[in-house]
Amino acid sequence: MTDRDARQVDLSDRVERYHGVSLAAVMEVIAYLRDPNDSVIAGGSLALGLGNQRSDLDLVVCGESTESSRMPLEHWVDSLRVDVWRRAQRDIDEVFERAEAKLSDDGPFSNAFGDLNEQTDLKLLHRIAFGILLDGPALEPASTRDYHAIARDLVVREYAERMRDLAAVAQLAAAAGDSVGASFNARLAVESALQAAMTARGLPFTGDKWLRERLRQDLPELSSTYAPFAVLPDADEDAGSFVAAAVEACHRLTGRDLSLSAHSGEVMFRNTDLRLMEMGTERFLVSVRHGALWELDDREIEAWRKLEGDDSWRLAALDDDQSSLCYRLHQRGLAALDWARGLPIEELQLEKAVGA
DSSP states (O other), X not given: OOHHHHHHXXXXXXXXXXXXXXXXXXXXXXXXXXXXXXXXXXXXXXXXXXXXXXXXXXXXXXXXXXXXXXXXXXXEETTEEEEEEEEEHHHHHHHHHHHHHHHTOOSOOTTTTOSHHHHHHHHXXXXXXXXXXXXXXXXXOSSSSOHHHXXXXXXXXXXXXXXXXXXXHHHHHHHTTOHHHHHHHHHHHHHHHHHHHHHHTTOOOOOGGGXXXXXXXXXXXXXXXXXXXXXXXXXXXXXXXXXXXXXHHHHHHHOOOOOHXXXXXXXXXXXXXXXXXXXXXXXXXXXXXXXXXXXXXHHHHHHHHXXXXXXXXXXXXXXXXXXXXXXXXXXXXXXXXXXXXXXXXXXXXXXXXXXX
C-alpha cells in the first residue's frame, strides 16, 4: 500500500467513525463542482490524522479551467460539514511564486501572510503541499521548486521570526516588571520555536491549536521541551527565570541566541502617531489613529521627552526607563516592534534541535 493509499484509508476511517459517511458519498455531493480532469485534494486536520467529531473536512477542487473562489462553498453530508474551495491551477502557482519570492527576501518576514486573504493563501499552500489527493491528476508546479519545500520553508521562517519577536517582548516585559506579559510571551516564543522545528522535520503544518497533540503523537522527544512552559507561573512569581528558560529552550530548538544583548542593535520601536498633549498639570500621549489617550506620570514624561522628535527608537540606545515606556506603548498597540532584517532559514540550526 502506498503512502497516499494509507492516508486515504485513515481519512476514510475517521470520516466513517465520526459521522457514519463514506468518502464516496462526499465525492458524490461535490461532483457538480468539478470539470473533467479536475483534481480533488483533502486538507485540514482530518486529512493530517487529527481532528474530532466537530472537525470539518476541507477540500480543494483545482484544474486548468477552474474558476477561483476565496470563500468556500459549504456542504453537509449528514453531520459532516464539507468546505470546498475552487482554485485555478494558475492561481495556485501564483501563490507559491509569491511565497518563494518572500522567502528569498532579506527583509523582516513575520506575519507576511497576516491578513485574512493571505491567511487563506497560507492554508492553501499547505492543503496543496501536504493534503491527500483523492481524485484526479497530481498537481505539478509550473515555475517554482516543489510545493512541499516552499510550504515547509514558509512556515519555518514565519514561526522563527515570531519566536524572535515574542522572545524580545518577553524579556522587555520582565525588565519592565510585567510578570504576566513576560510569562505569556515567553511561552508563545517556545511554541513558535516548536512549530518551526516540527515543520522543518517534515511534519505538515496544522495550526497552533494542535501543538500538544502533534508533539505527543509524532515527536514525543520534544514534549519534554514544552512541558516546563505548558503552565504559566503565578502572577506574583518572578517571571525572570521563566523567561530565561524559554529563551534557552528556543536557542536549543533553533540554534539562535535570542538574548536582547545579542541583537539589541537590530531591533527598534517605531512610533505610530503618538504626540504629547498637556492639559494643566496633566500630560497625555494621544494617538488619533488608535483613538487612544494615555496619561503619563513624571518618570514616563521624562522618558518620553528623550524619545520625542524621532519616529523610531533603536533598543540599544534606550535607557531602562525609555525601554520600559516603549514596551508599555507596544503592549497597547501604540508602538510597533521592528527589525532591521529578517531571519533567513539558512541562519537557523533546526536540524540540531533536541528534546532536552
